[in-house]
Amino acid sequence: MxxxxxxxxxxxxxxxxxxxxxxxxxxxxxxxxxxxxxxxxxxxxxxxxxxxxxxxxxxxxxxxxxxxxxxxxxxxxxxxxxxxxxxxxxxxxxxESASQWSGGLSALSSKLDSMAPMPVIPEDDPTCVSRTQQNLYRRQDRQLTMPTALGETWKRYAELHRSCSLGKSKNWTDVFVKQANGGCNYLLFIEGGAGLGNRILSLTSALLYALATDRVLLVDSRKILPSLLCEPFANSSWLLPDDFPYSEVEQAQALGRAKELNWNVSLVNLHLEHLQSGGDQQFFCDDTHFHLRKVPWLAWTSTQYYVTKLFMIPSFWRRLTPLFNSGPDAFTYISRLLILPNNDLWAHIVRVYWGYLSSSGLRLGLQIRLHGRGDLAAFDPAVKDRIMDCLTSNRALPTMQEGDGSNVTQLSALYPRKYLAMRRHQAPADTVVFIASLQQRYQEELMKMFDRQANVDNSIIRVHMVSHSGRQDNSVDQSHNALVEMWLLSFSDVIATSAYSTFGYIAQGLGGLTPYILNIRGENVTGDGKASCLVGQSSQPCTHYPMKPACESLNITESHQAWMDGHIRECQDQPGGLQLGTYPVPLEGR
Structure with a gap:
């Protein structure tokens, strides 16, 4: 009892x-x-x-x-x-504080209940950790699932690359000189001397061309990109040796001359720069590629982005659209397979992410490059004002408060944060602004503004940069930092990029982010009459200089034309440029 x-x-x-x-x-x-x-x-x-x-x-x-x-x-x-x-x-x-704590605990519990389960982390590839870890740092809605057709094609191409490279990777010079191809065709990527953004865009264009034509892609090991990126294909190397006869590649017949010789050549150098001769432009005609099949070696000499134009060539359109769910996100898929930072760079990226960017409610990426003026790295107060106008008017950042009592008001509002932050119910910062720029003063000016003035939301805003070299020199160290910044920008929730900037195109494309396009191009941004920024129409890069060749036959079918009407549009930041996306078809085009 x-x-x-x-x-x-x-x-x-x-x-x-x-x-x-x-x-x-x-x-x-x-x-x-x-x-x-x-x-x-x-x-x-x-x-x-x-x-x-x-x-x-x-x-x-x-x-x-x-x-x-x-x-x-x-x-x-x-x-x-x-x-x-x-x-x-x-x-x-x-x-009062305890009440807020209790409410915060309930809110946190509710949030945890509604969260999606942790993603399954595939076993890391020790030779390239970024290949398997990259999606851990993206929002779930931006973790694109690779289309089945693309995955199968990528595996088949990797096997082609391996079989055509077997036993040759240390002796490519003899293979080239003796034309001992063994039935394989090759594409040599000749890295240009422009900025890193242009080089990467050109490389992705070359890879897509190689994928569509079953050519084994090989790159110049003396240049910068191989020192930054992982090998993209398992059990196979894409690196050419230092003693490869590059001089013969540079002196090879151009496309127009090869046509005059009735394609009786073993190597053609494709000059695909922003300025091209009429013969070079024949690359964008469908019938040209029928003849190029007979040429075992092609050299891709370019600093431009031509993925958009490849989708306008009928035979490539038929081959490529099934791989990319009809095509509008082609660069995003390809870049996540190809532009993989090596382990040293990935460690740098991850450290910066966890050290400075992770503890916030919102990550805002801001890429600043002043095209159209002599100094790309100049500080211009008018540019800073235009950037702030863009971000505040689009509610990416709160507006600043005016008046003597604003600080007292914010201090009272911020008082409970100490309890929530201590118990990890609220991030230390509401927003982290990550800036990629050659000029440090943009960071300093924004920090001064956010630290000394209250804002209408009583938000805490942190500002961070990785580098600020003050000028563009395309060195290995600067390229290292640039790739780190591109990837960190791609993890943003919101991104604002500079008009015409290939650097910004890489970041938004990698992340699948539709940007705010900052109108800061040109010497005078105060008197140009433009809005501070535009809401982007697509996450994909702009093809700045699409060629319009005089082709013997276009062979554009009605279905191909209808697809182009719905997926290709003029760029917002470059008149005459072309951009992939998903667009409403005009009534007259239906």
Missing amino acids: IVALKTIDGIKLSSGSQGPQKLTCRLTEDKELPRMRLDKFHVTEIPVPATTGTEKTAFSPGKHQQRGMPFWQKAVILLCVGSMLLFSLTLMMDA
Whole structure:
């Protein structure tokens, strides 16, 4: 038999016939936080030694207990009561803060319940960790699933690359000189001397061409890109040796001359720069590629982006659209397969991400490059003002408060943050602005503004940069930092990029982010009459200089034309440029 007498509200003492039982003390939380009452906490199952039927129960009211309560029971009771009193007093000292804490806890619990499960992390490739880890740093809605057709084609192409490279990777010079191709065709990527953005865009164009024509892509190991990127194909190398006869490649016949020679050549150098001769432009005619099949070696000499134009060539359109769910996100898919930072760069990217960008509610990427003026790295106050106007008018950043009392108002509003931050219910910063620019003063000016002025949302805003070299020199170190910045920008929730900037195109394309396009191109941004920025129409890069060759036959079918009407449009930041995307078809085009 168990006898329990309630001597203090919420405390029960019990004894039973089975001998002494384990003492337990339990606190339960009531909905009336923070106004706690002592009787809202319960101590249960405090046993006393077993008694016989004739013995009196401990603490019988009005009776004297012959055998007093053991000391250990008294100590436990005092400990429980003391703990309840201390906890209640702590809550009552700051009822408002405790209420917010309790509400924050409920909100956090609800948020955790609604969160998607952690993604399954594939086994890391030790030779290229970024290949398997990159999606861990993107929002779930931007973790694109590779189309089945693209995945199968990529595996088949990797096997082609391996079989055509087997036993040759250390002897490419002999293979080239002796024309010992073994039935394989090759595409040599000749890296140009422009900025990193142009080089990467050209490389992705070359890869897509190689993928569509079954040519084994090989790159110049003396240049910068191979020192930054992983090998893209398993069990195969794309690197040419240092002693490869590059001079023969540079002196090879151009496309127009090869046509005059009735394609009776073993190597054609494709000059695909922004300025091209009429013969070079024949590359964008469908019938040209029928003849190029007979040429075992092609050299891709370019610093331009031509993925958009490849989709306008009928035979390539038929081959490529099934791989990319009709095509509008082609660069995003290809770049995530190809533009993979090597392990050293990836470690740099991850450290910056966790050290400076992860602890915020919103990540805002800001890429600043002043095209159309002599100094790409200049600081212009008008540019800073235009950037802020763009970001505040589109609610990417809050507007600043004016008036003497704004700081006091914000201090009062920020007071509860210490409790939420300490308990990890709120990030230390509401927004982190990550800036990629050659000029540090943009960071300094934004930091000064956010640190010294209150804003209408009472937000805490942090500003960070990786590098600020002050000028563009295309060195290995600057290219290293540039690729780090491109990837970090691609992890943004919101991104604003500079008009005409290939650097910005890489970041937005990698992330699948539709940008705000900053109108900061040209010497005078105050008198150009333009809006501070445009809402981008697509995440894909702009083909700045699409060629319009005089082809013998266009062979454009109605279905191909209808596809182009819905997926290719003039760029917003470059008149005459072309951009892939998904666009509404004009009524006259239906």
